[in-house]
Amino acid sequence: MTLTSYSTTPGISIRKSRLRVPPTVTLSFAIVALVLAWSLAPALFTSLSPVNGFPADKLLGPSFTHWFGTDHLGRDVYTRVVYGTASSVSSALIAVVIGVVAGGIIGLLAGFFGGWVDTVLARLVDVLLAIPKFLLAVIVVTAIGFDTINAAIATGVSAVAVFARVMRSEVIKTRRATFVEASFLLGGTRAHILWRHVLPNASRSVLPLAVLHFGDSILVIASLAFLGYGDPPPASDWGLLISIGKDYLKWPWLVYAPAFVTIATVLSVNRISRWLRKTD
Amino acid sequence: MRNAYLTYAAKRLAQALVVILLTYVFTFVVVSILPGDPITNVLNNPQSGFTQEEIKEIIAAQGLDRPVLVQLWSSFSGFVTGDLGLSMRSHRPVATLIAEVLPSTLVLAASGLAVALVLAATVAYGTQFVPKRYGQGLLRGFPSLFLSVPNFVIGLVLIHFFGFQLGVFRVIEPDSVWATLFAAIALGIPISAQIAEVLIANLDNEAAQEYAAVARGRGLGQARLFAKHLLKPSSLPVVTVIALTIGELLGGSLITETVFGRTGIGSLVQRSVSTQDLPVLQAIVSLAAVVFVLVNLIADLLYPLLDPRVTLLGGPKSRADTEDGTTGVSPAVAS
Numbered sequence: 001m002t003l004t005s006y007s008t009t010p011g012i013s014i015r016k017s018r019l020r021v022p023p024t025v026t027l028s029f030a031i032v033a034l035v036l037a038w039s040l041a042p043a044l045f046t047s048l049s050p051v052n053g054f055p056a057d058k059l060l061g062p063s064f065t066h067w068f069g070t071d072h073l074g075r076d077v078y079t080r081v082v083y084g085t086a087s088s089v090s091s092a093l094i095a096v097v098i099g100v101v102a103g104g105i106i107g108l109l110a111g112f113f114g115g116w117v118d119t120v121l122a123r124l125v126d127v128l129l130a131i132p133k134f135l136l137a138v139i140v141v142t143a144i145g146f147d148t149i150n151a152a153i154a155t156g157v158s159a160v161a162v163f164a165r166v167m168r169s170e171v172i173k174t175r176r177a178t179f180v181e182a183s184f185l186l187g188g189t190r191a192h193i194l195w196r197h198v199l200p201n202a203s204r205s206v207l208p209l210a211v212l213h214f215g216d217s218i219l220v221i222a223s224l225a226f227l228g229y230g231d232p233p234p235a236s237d238w239g240l241l242i243s244i245g246k247d248y249l250k251w252p253w254l255v256y257a258p259a260f261v262t263i264a265t266v267l268s269v270n271r272i273s274r275w276l277r278k279t280d
Numbered sequence: 281m282r283n284a285y286l287t288y289a290a291k292r293l294a295q296a297l298v299v300i301l302l303t304y305v306f307t308f309v310v311v312s313i314l315p316g317d318p319i320t321n322v323l324n325n326p327q328s329g330f331t332q333e334e335i336k337e338i339i340a341a342q343g344l345d346r347p348v349l350v351q352l353w354s355s356f357s358g359f360v361t362g363d364l365g366l367s368m369r370s371h372r373p374v375a376t377l378i379a380e381v382l383p384s385t386l387v388l389a390a391s392g393l394a395v396a397l398v399l400a401a402t403v404a405y406g407t408q409f410v411p412k413r414y415g416q417g418l419l420r421g422f423p424s425l426f427l428s429v430p431n432f433v434i435g436l437v438l439i440h441f442f443g444f445q446l447g448v449f450r451v452i453e454p455d456s457v458w459a460t461l462f463a464a465i466a467l468g469i470p471i472s473a474q475i476a477e478v479l480i481a482n483l484d485n486e487a488a489q490e491y492a493a494v495a496r497g498r499g500l501g502q503a504r505l506f507a508k509h510l511l512k513p514s515s516l517p518v519v520t521v522i523a524l525t526i527g528e529l530l531g532g533s534l535i536t537e538t539v540f541g542r543t544g545i546g547s548l549v550q551r552s553v554s555t556q557d558l559p560v561l562q563a564i565v566s567l568a569a570v571v572f573v574l575v576n577l578i579a580d581l582l583y584p585l586l587d588p589r590v591t592l593l594g595g596p597k598s599r600a601d602t603e604d605g606t607t608g609v610s611p612a613v614a615s
Contacts, residue, residue, distance in 0.1 A: 123299065123302055124302075126295075126302070127299060127302045127303045127306050130299050130300070130303045130569040130572050130573050131307070131527075131565055131568065131572075132527035132528065132530045132531040132568050132569075132572060133527060133528070134528075134531025135527075135530060135531050135534065135549070135565055135568055136565075138534070138549065138553060139307070139310055139311060139561060139565055140310060142311075142556070142561070143311065215428065219430045222430055223430060223431075223432065223535055226430075226535065226538075227534075227535065227538060227550065239430075242432065242433065242436070243432075245436075246432075246436055249436070249439065249444055250444070252440050255433070255436050259429075259430075259433040259436075259437075262430065262433070263428050263429050263430075266427075266428040266429075267424070267425065267428040270424050270428055271424070274424070
């Protein structure tokens with residue numbers, strides 16, 4: 001919103017052309033905003049219960065009263081999707097935070113100190129990269145137990161390596177900048193330079209990656225929920241809803257409705273990430 | 281040059297072996313130590329339904345009463361010599377269990393990769409021939425769309441349309457040719473997106489080079505320019521991307537096999553996860569890592585031979601210059 005009001009300010013023509021938001025990006029922001037609203041206040045968007053259904057109304061097709069139809073227990077699928085949003089979105093957020101923080105610290109230390117610190121951390125990252133990402137998430141969630149928070153942690157662990165790599169190469173780039181050298185000459189301590197100069201500059205390209213990984217994490221967590229490694233029903237994570245729907249393929253809206261919401265969300269998030277990378 | 285290559289090859293090989301060793305240790309730690317220890321966690325869990333005698337037998341057979349480091353050592357030396365231990369559940373050799381299901385997964389992964397390559401090439405090369413007015417943008421949008429669709433959804437859509445509606449294949453025969461093809465499509469589509477993205481970026485990059493402008497100035501049409509000049513330099517770097525997607529193929533087949541009801545490595549992982557059969561999980565994860573590391577080693581070793589533009593950077597000084605510290609290879613700037 002600040003962006004559009006900013007662009008109406010007269011006289012800053014260069015800024016104006018740079019900050020123009022393409023319509024697909026506006027739509028993406030709108031979709032993400034709606035999804036966030038669903039997760040924060042699901043009760044505002046539906047008056048039905050996600051847990052208790054009306055068995056008489058089971059397996060109805062999509063209609064004006066039931067936008068996404070009803071499931072095998074007569075529950076409104078739209079309501080279930082809306083109530084499942086909080087868990088799907090917050091777990092993706094947890095996964096991204098774990099990936100960014102752990103990967104960021106590893107990359108920062110490896111890139112800044114170099115030498116044996118770099119070698120040791122590089123091997124750790126190689127190990128994390130060598131195990132197929134999804135398999136890594138599966139064994140981690142097996143080790144710490146099946147529920148949605150653990151699935152989020154496992155997804156975060158599987159993303160650490162990517163963030164560590166990007167952070168490391170950015171830090172190495174920044175480290176060689178003249179202003180870092182100048183700060184060293186002015187007597188800046190390592191910790192000060194790391195915190196004040198290297199971290200903020202290197203973090204710039206991590207933001208689009210973090211946004212991209214938010215979308216990716218939604219998919220990985222949905223996959224884990226699909227395999228039954230998340231919270232059990234009556235939770236209604238998107239992946240779990242699709243997983244339940246697969247046993248009722250004769251009533252395809254049980255799969256298509258949550259799948260559509262998942263795809264629309266991830267697509268929007270990816271579009272925003274692309275736009276961020278371009279405007280950077 | 282030859283010497284530089286040999287040094288590079290030796291270094292990469294040593295690195296790969298170290299990574300395999302460390303990965304084994306890492307997996308061992310995650311799989312068997314993190315959740316407390318397997319004896320109390322799995323065997324004494326009343327849900328597992330083992331009797332006291334069975335528990336003693338398993339502990340003796342698996343050697344779970346020895347110190348952890350001894351267990352790790354015997355497990356790793358077994359792994360190197362091809363002895364993967366015994367399953368905690370069926371008491372059969374893990375190697376046999378894996379060998380039984382491996383062919384099915386190999387077929388699925390190979391055909392999934394084939395689908396991904398064909399699809400990626402069609403989309404990426406298509407962008408060179410479809411004019412802007414006639415939906416080039418649409419074609420360019422495909423990779424990000426494919427990246428946003430979970431592969432189990434693609435699988436379910438295919439089953440719904442071709443299995444239930446059109447009746448092309450029967451869901452209860454997951455190993456038939458048609459069912460395998462559709463499983464391969466479900467597995468291949470997200471992977472094709474990654475390959476296509478790199479391919480499109482490379483093509484755009486090459487088309488913007490001066491030599492391409494010169495060729496256009498000489499009067500070369502788009503088709504000849506593409507075939508003679510753009511195709512090779514933009515496609516070669518994809519070799520390394522394909523090697524990187526091997527992990528995704530393995531991880532994706534886990535889900536695809538579940539969706540299509542196939543038996544394979546994926547379903548074995550699923551079963552071992554739900555029964556907490558740790559030796560099987562340890563073996564599969566380590567083998568997957570070995571495959572991934574070896575495939576990438578081969579790709580990295582082949583690449584300097586395939587692409588004459590690549591110069592090998594020797595010595596530790598230049599390591600920091602390459603963005604990605606593990607390969608040590610960087611294409612020389614063309615212009």
